[in-house]
Amino acid sequence: MAEASGAAKRGEPILEVRDLVKHFPLTQGVLFKRQVGAVKAVDGISFELRQGETLGIVGESGCGKSTVAKLLMRLEQPTSGQILYKGEDIARLSGRALKAVRRNIQMVFQDPYTSLNPRMTVGDIVGEPFDIHPEVAPKGDRRKRVRELLDVVGLNPEYINRYPHQFSGGQRQRIGIARGLALHPEIIICDEPVSALDVSVQAQVINLMERLQDEFDLSYLFIAHDLSIVRHISDRVGVMYLGRLAEVGTDAQIYDHPTHPYTQALLSAVPQPDPDGRESRERIILTGDVPSPANPPSGCRFRTRCWKAQEKCAQEVPLLAVPERFKDGSTPASHPSACHFADEKDVVHA
């Protein structure tokens, strides 16, 4: 199905992000605006997305994960850094070249209520991408393609003339997914795709997304705050805190052998759906709130809430690298972690 040029092989990087930065300027004054600072939403992150894999990004609100999604779609212009799609820097593209790349990177949004135009029929919503990229489906063929797409996501193709309000939340999310699939993209960026859905419906949508990934050989960037769902769907996971990546690794490395204190705290804070041993479970309860990204702490950004913080943490920014002590690569703890004192800690977790 993927007819794009130079299809990457499974496991090879399809998208590479290098030192990506997005600062939103803070201005003061009405007539003579001057910049008084910047919200450092994304402040130097690097990762790669490989062909056919799911990369999960977790983090709390305000950590910059949705901004990353928008940057990858070029809905926002990065302040600096590179986004390499098959070696081509998306951040520098414009016009026709950008349009061509965007065909291959699509997005599924969080809120199925506001991301679908209430005045358009399902057929028009799912078929709209064909208006922008007419080369994908010739005019006479479009209704048929839309019907096929609806069928693929498990909706009755007869619903093509209905409006979004006639569907439930789960069905609407399927419409959003069908729209994302319309142009046969290689990458789908999912920003909290199930968090607005009821518990019993979430599993249906997750299963659909996994089935589609196998069927169309898609790569997912899966952004969510629900750690157990991210673990279920992801091959690799990145943990974000205040605009930076704290830790990256395979799902087993991150969930079973986290070495960054923030990851450890995050995992231990997730309520477990198992009441046995709830009294004995060790939990790391962080104090305070996430600092403002307009004025992040010096050095390590997590240090203000970290129980391990020392002098060094305030002065030196810890780099995202495999910690020295785990360098030999023989343990699952040898994965990149941005902490000066990265170490394993026993916590019961998701």
Add this chain to the structure above:
Amino acid sequence: MSIEMTKAEVPGVPLLEVRDLHVEFHTRDGAAKAVNGVSYTVDAGETLAVLGESGSGKSVTAQTIMGILDTPPGKVTGGQVLFRGEDLLTMSEQERRRVRGDKIAMIFQDALSALNPVLSVGYQLGELFRVHRGMSRREARAKAVELMDRVRIPAAKERVNDYPHQFSGGMRQRIMIAMALALEPDVIIADEPTTALDVTVQAQVMDLLAELQRDFHMGLILITHDLGVVADVADKIAVMYAGRIVENAPVHELYKRPAHPYTRGLLDSIPRLDHKGKELYAIKGLPPSLTAIPSGCAFNPRCTQARDVCRSEIPPLLDVTEPDGTPIGGRTSACHFWKETIHG
């Protein structure tokens, strides 16, 4: 005053009891039956978790207990809400005002829309003491600072004059908790208190809530859809579906061996480690529309073990027993085939 009198516990009478409650909403499509015969009790020091998806009637039940249901379009069509044996639904509005906040208080999900944006938090906290306790402004403000300290808001004295938007989400939820606690009520109803919060902040807030409940020996009704939060704090659980309670159980029992197919489906659809790479279990179909609840058991179109009787007869809440007939304390299930569900 009657406050002192009612503070005493009456033996044999539950602190709060909802009995066969029915609530309807008038809509264009006809009557939406939001609550169809819900009964539960909560005692002092006890945490009851009401678990359900959106539209299951869990919040409407809570609003009816508090007496803040919008009528119309809402209408209580039957049942009782007994606080220490006294029916709140037959009280005059004046009497209810004395109970609301003073005896039964509520914590809402979205603190930003529940707090008044144009009044300082100190004013809003103090209002409770001025109205219910007749304190002066100065005394009320001092009380407000004390409360903010109690819910561990740093620098309470300086922040008492701040407005809700100046606080973070977690801090606002603490203010909501402070407000609910202000008059030391006997029952607190928390409607999705941490749903809008991040995981690390959620842990802080749930911890605080549990600690305060212990200290004040309050009854807590926790309304949520999160199976993790329930497992962490609840003593007993009532599972709701389409306006009915489908299962009652102590917390450990429910997770170990659910006695209703809906509960089992919810538990099975949690992503688990050993299911990695496999398909998640998913309950098929959608929750029903409240204007057209299926006949018989409301869950039957989505149930894997539904038979003819499930489509024709509404299953009553039956006592759940061990295979040999020994009763299990506090367990009921509204499934014709609960025996198969629990004992396999």
